Amino acid sequence: MSRVHRTREQWRQLIAEFEQSELSQKDFCEPRGINPAYFSQRRSELQREAEDNDTGFVLAVPQSPTSQQTLQLRVGPTELVLPLSVSPRWVAQLVKELSA
Structure with a gap:
């Protein structure tokens, strides 16, 4: 797979698409040329970032x-x-x- 640089916002959009797609990570990543392991890593990093930035208020x-x-x-x-x-x-x- 060739390497494509994506911004944080592009990764967030991809992850949002994945979460709405009801596809497995492999089935979502394959047609987009994304390594599923790397996708999983980026998804975890962005989720941790979001949790760290969460104020905890409801x-x-x-x-x-x-x-x-x-x-x-x-x-x-x-x-x-x-x-x-x-x-x-x-x-x-x-x-x-x-x-x-």
């Missing part, structure tokens, strides 16, 4: 006072609804475990 939205007292946590399309009585330490541990 939007917490309390429900209206008329509804049952709950806390909603939304990260992207995922939503978690918890009672306000839940321990903040438990929530912090849950978030930590889910991000690992």
Whole structure:
């Protein structure tokens, strides 16, 4: 395979295409002339970079006072609804475990 220089943004776009493609890495990389092992390495590096740059903050939205007292946590399309009585330490541990 010939070597092609790609920018970080080009790698991000390729990785986004791969994640939406439902193809195996090999099937995705082969027609594009990309070594699957190198693709995997770049993907891991960019994921680590994104995690390092992540502030760790999420939007917490309390429900209206008329509804049952709950806390909603939304990260992207995922939503978690918890009672306000839940321990903040438990929530912090849950978030930590889910991000690992």
